[in-house]
Amino acid sequence: MASAMAKYGKFYWCVKSRLAEDDEIYVVADEVQTLSDGSLVFFHSPTTGPGTINLAISRGNWQAVYAVNVADGSAVAIDRWKGELPAAAGDQ
Numbered sequence: 001m002a003s004a005m006a007k008y009g010k011f012y013w014c015v016k017s018r019l020a021e022d023d024e025i026y027v028v029a030d031e032v033q034t035l036s037d038g039s040l041v042f043f044h045s046p047t048t049g050p051g052t053i054n055l056a057i058s059r060g061n062w063q064a065v066y067a068v069n070v071a072d073g074s075a076v077a078i079d080r081w082k083g084e085l086p087a088a089a090g091d092q
Contacts, residue, residue, distance in 0.1 A: 001028075001070055005028055005070065007044075008028040008029065008044050008054055009028045009029040009030040009031075009042075009043075009044045009045075009054065010030050011028070011029060011030065011067055012026065012027070012028055012067065012068050012069070012070045012073075013026070013027045013028075013029060013032055013042065013065055013066065013067055013068060014026055014027075014065070014066055014067075014068045014073065014075070015027060015040065015057060015062050015064070015065045016062065016063040016064040016065070017057060017061055017062045017063065018061070018063075019057070019061050019062075025055070025057075026068065026073060027042045027054060027055050028054065029042035029043055029044060029054045029055070030043055030044050030045040031043045031045055032065055037059055038058075038059025038060070039056055039057065039058050039059055040056070040057045040062050040065060041053055041055070041056045041057075042054040042055045042056070066078055
């Protein structure tokens, strides 16, 4: 994962999407934006050279996006999302 982080971005994200068999897509990117048409786009923005799109998901194909821990995929900025996210190790 460290090499992907170095090459494609600084942050690790989870997208809730029915496009994935388990309803979750994990993405490495520097930035995520919701475009005016409702698409969700993940970008790599290197300090030199052109940026790239790491992933784009069209409107209606995603339900939520949030930052996750690189080590275990748990949400890093969500305290509670009952029934949706696994509890943090300290909450069990």
